[in-house]
Amino acid sequence: MPTRTVRTTLALPADLLAAVDQAVQAGHARSRNELVARALQRELAAQQRAAIDAAFAAMATDPAYQTEARTLTDAFAHADWEALRLAEGSTT
Incomplete structure (x- = not known):
C-alpha cells in the first residue's frame, strides 16, 4: 500500500x-x-x-540501573557459564 x-x-x-x-x-x-x-x-x-x-x-x-544490572548479572551467571560450556562442547 x-x-x-x-x-x-x-x-x-x-x-x-x-x-x-x-x-x-x-x-x-x-x-x-x-x-x-x-x-x-x-x-x-x-x-x-x-x-x-x-x-x-x-x-x-544511574545507581538504580547499575544495581539492577548487577542483580540480573548475578542471577544469570550460572546459566551464562553453562551456556558457554555447552557451546564449547564441555559437559562437565
Missing part, C-alpha cells in the same frame, strides 16, 4: 534548493520531493539514535 502524502510548503535557502536541484539532475533522486523526504527521514532517524544513545549514557551513571 503506498504511503499517504500531504502537500505542504517549505521555505528553503536559495543555495540549498539549488543543491537539491543539482542532486536531482545528477540522478541522486527522482524529484525534489523524494530527496527532501529521504533527508528528513535520515535526520529524524539520527535524532532518534541520539535520544537512545543519551538514554544509554544516562543508564551508565
Whole structure:
C-alpha cells in the first residue's frame, strides 16, 4: 500500500534548493520531493539514535540501573557459564 502524502510548503535557502536541484539532475533522486523526504527521514532517524544513545549514557551513571544490572548479572551467571560450556562442547 503506498504511503499517504500531504502537500505542504517549505521555505528553503536559495543555495540549498539549488543543491537539491543539482542532486536531482545528477540522478541522486527522482524529484525534489523524494530527496527532501529521504533527508528528513535520515535526520529524524539520527535524532532518534541520539535520544537512545543519551538514554544509554544516562543508564551508565544511574545507581538504580547499575544495581539492577548487577542483580540480573548475578542471577544469570550460572546459566551464562553453562551456556558457554555447552557451546564449547564441555559437559562437565
